[in-house]
Structures are given as structure tokens and as C-alpha cells.
Amino acid sequence: MGNCMYRCNDGETDILQQSVDNQLSNMSSVHSSYGTSTFGRPTTVATPTTSTTRTSIAQSVASNGDRSSSVYPIHNNEDEINRLQLMHYMVRYGWEGNFSAPIHNILKAGKAKVLDIGCGPGTWILEMAADYPHSTFIGLDNSPIFPSAIKPHNARFYQADVHDGLPFEDNTFDFVHQRFLALALKEEEWVPLIDEIVRVTKPGGYCEIMECDFEIDKQGPVTQTLVEAVRTCIQANGVNPYMREKIEELLSDTNMIVDITVNEKVTPFGSWGGRWGELVSDGLRMSASTFKPIIQPTLRLSDEEYVKAINHAVTQEMNEYRSETKMYRIYGKRKTTTVPTE
Numbered sequence: 502m503g504n505c506m507y508r509c510n511d512g513e514t515d516i517l518q519q520s521v522d523n524q525l526s527n528m529s530s531v532h533s534s535y536g537t538s539t540f541g542r543p544t545t546v547a548t549p550t551t552s553t554t555r556t557s558i559a560q561s562v563a564s565n566g567d568r569s570s571s572v573y574p575i576h577n578n579e580d581e582i583n584r585l586q587l588m589h590y591m592v593r594y595g596w597e598g599n600f601s602a603p604i605h606n607i608l609k610a611g612k613a614k615v616l617d618i619g620c621g622p623g624t625w626i627l628e629m630a631a632d633y634p635h636s637t638f639i640g641l642d643n644s645p646i647f648p649s650a651i652k653p654h655n656a657r658f659y660q661a662d663v664h665d666g667l668p669f670e671d672n673t674f675d676f677v678h679q680r681f682l683a684l685a686l687k688e689e690e691w692v693p694l695i696d697e698i699v700r701v702t703k704p705g706g707y708c709e710i711m712e713c714d715f716e717i718d719k720q721g722p723v724t725q726t727l728v729e730a731v732r733t734c735i736q737a738n739g740v741n742p743y744m745r746e747k748i749e750e751l752l753s754d755t756n757m758i759v760d761i762t763v764n765e766k767v768t769p770f771g772s773w774g775g776r777w778g779e780l781v782s783d784g785l786r787m788s789a790s791t792f793k794p795i796i797q798p799t800l801r802l803s804d805e806e807y808v809k810a811i812n813h814a815v816t817q818e819m820n821e822y823r824s825e826t827k828m829y830r831i832y833g834k835r836k837t838t839t840v841p842t843e
């Protein structure tokens with residue numbers, strides 16, 4: 502699977518490892534108490550406010566009811582794992598780092614616990630575990646594409662579905678990270694997941710959510726057709742392609758996250774954007790194969806026509822139009838004190 506560069510620490514009686522193992526056995530019991538379909542309801546999260554976004558999403562939950570079906574449209578095969586690994590390196594290159602929240606010193610000091618939600622092949626976790634050997638890193642994904650046997654002593658992976666709640670106790674993590682999960686969540690699933698993120702983050706800890714804009718700016722006609730096809734398919738699944746715009750407000754509405762910061766990065770497609778643009782294009786080209794089974798029927802293109810359209814959009818059009826999008830990291834700190842309610 503391409504993640505076997507780490508040696509196992511078999512037999513190493515490491516106190517951190519022990520604490521993770523304890524944590525993992527706790528997870529199982531917490532997990533089973535969540536039942537079959539709904540999110541674990543946090544006891545420590547403030548009562549939702551009545552902001553428009555949160556209220557409209559809550560109404561949507563009430564009218565829809567079903568939150569349990571998975572809408573994630575992508576097959577986690579070998580190509581997808583390669584794509585996610587490439588995307589990881591592309592993101593790290595463009596952002597010059599794996600996260601934006603001010604947690605370097607906390608992680609460096611050691612004994613910090615970090616969760617990555619929807620960790621995929623675990624590339625982020627493996628790198629972070631190597632960068633901060635005295636902290637503990639846990640990746641969670643509902644698809645077991647993460648390393649199962651060979652991993653650093655301070656990294657663990659756990660198979661779980663976010664729709665069942667996060668299988669951890671309250672106030673467990675110093676940092677909770679979630680990147681590119683937008684296609685896996687219906688609009689109404691965001692509020693309960695954010696509540697869960699807040700619940701498992703320690704007071705004074707940070708959470709960070711990374712997503713990108715769905716739209717491509719300055720796009721040519723072929724690009725526009727491809728983007729529209731993706732939009733049609735994901736909207737049919739109940740996914741709001743513009744959810745990224747609401748994340749800051751959703752975090753703020755919990756009344757538990759402060760110092761919310763939104764960092765954005767213009768992300769060019771193509772060699773006109775230098776090395777960064779080339780990497781982004783490579784990622785997009787691989788995404789085209791990922792999305793092929795999803796959008797090809799809508800586009801009614803043969804295999805050959807599909808490949809031609811992608812090549813035209815990525816190699817020619819995006820350079821000609823100087824197409825770009827934006828990526829965002831939205832992070833905040835969990836309040837250290839709870840304001841007493843009347």
C-alpha cells in the first residue's frame with residue numbers, strides 16, 4: 502500500500518503506546534454505546550444557537566430523518582490511495598506544512614493526543630507521528646485503507662464511521678484535524694459531526710477543518726461542463742458543494758470554539774502557477790479517474806471522449822484561462838471555561 506517505510510516497534514514497552522492501547526479499548530466500549538445510526542450526543546457541547554445556518558440545517562435533519570446512509574461516492578482502490586497520497590504532498594507543499602493551528606509547541610512538548618478524521622491511507626498521521634515522536638496520533642476512517650501492521654509506535658488507526666459518532670471519550674484530544682471530508686457528508690450531517698469534534702477536543706485544544714472551494718475560477722467551457730457534472734452528481738446525494746463557506750459559522754455556533762481563524766490559499770491549476778500549479782494539475786488528473794465512474798454516465802461520453810475532455814481541460818484550457826480555486830483551513834480553540842447557563 503506504499504506506507505511500509507516505518508519499522509514496527511514490536512515488544513517496545515512504551516508508556517505512550519500503553520496509553521493509546523487503553524484509549525483504544527475505551528473506544529470500543531464508548532463506540533458500542535452509540536447504537537446503530539445516529540451520532541453520539543455530546544454532553545459537553547453548548548446548546549445550539551439559533552443562527553440561520555445551524556437552524557436551517559437542523560430543519561433539514563428534522564425533515565430528512567435519515568442520517569445514516571453513506572453518500573461518499575469514491576471507491577478506495579489502489580488508484581485512489583495513490584491519488585490521496587499525491588494530494589497530501591501537494592497540500593503540504595502549497596501550505597508549507599501539515600496544519601495551520603498554533604499547536605507546534607504543544608505537539609513538540611509531547612504527550613499530546615491528535616485525531617485525524619477520515620484519515621484515508623494515513624499519510625498525514627504517519628508524517629505527523631514522525632515529526633512529533635513524543636505525541637500520539639490516531640487516524641480514523643470507515644474504510645481500512647490505512648496501514649494495519651507496520652506503523653510508528655506513536656500512531657494508531659481505527660476503523661469507524663463518523664455517522665456513528667466519534668468513538669472517544671469527551672475531552673480526549675489536544676488537536677482534532679479533518680481534511681477533505683466534504684463529499685462524505687450530507688449537509689445535515691455537518692452539525693452533529695462538528696458537535697462531536699468539539700466534544701472530543703480538550704478545553705484549550707484546537708480543531709482544524711480543511712476543505713476547498715467547489716468552483717473553479719476562470720474556467721473554460723470544457724472545465725465548466727466537467728465541474729457541472731460533478732456538482733449534479735454530488736447534489737443528487739444530498740451533499741452541498743458549498744458547505745465550505747459555512748464551516749466557520751458552524752464552529753462558532755457551537756459556542757465552544759473561540760479564536761476561529763480562516764486561512765485561505767489560492768490554488769492554481771497548471772504550469773502557469775509554477776511547481777504548485779503543476780502538482781495541483783497532477784492531482785486533478787488523478788481525480789478525473791476517481792470521478793470517472795461517477796460523472797461519465799451523466800456526461801454520456803465514451804472512455805476515449807472522457808480522456809480527451811480531461812486532457813483538454815487540464816493540459817490546455819486551465820493554462821489558457823489561468824484557472825484557479827481556493828483551499829481553506831478553518832481552525833479554532835476550544836474554550837477553557839464553560840459559561841454557566843441560567
Ligand SMILES: C[S@@+](CC[C@H](N)C(=O)[O-])C[C@H]1O[C@@H](n2cnc3c(N)ncnc32)[C@H](O)[C@@H]1O
Nearest residue numbers: 573585619620621642643644662663680681685
Ligand atoms: C477525500 S478522502 C481524504 C483523506 C484524507 N483526509 C486526506 O486528506 O488525504 C476522504 C476519506 O474519508 C473517508 N470517509 C468517507 N466517509 C466516511 C465516514 N462516514 N466515516 C469515516 N470516514 C469516511 C473515506 O474513506 C476517505 O478515506
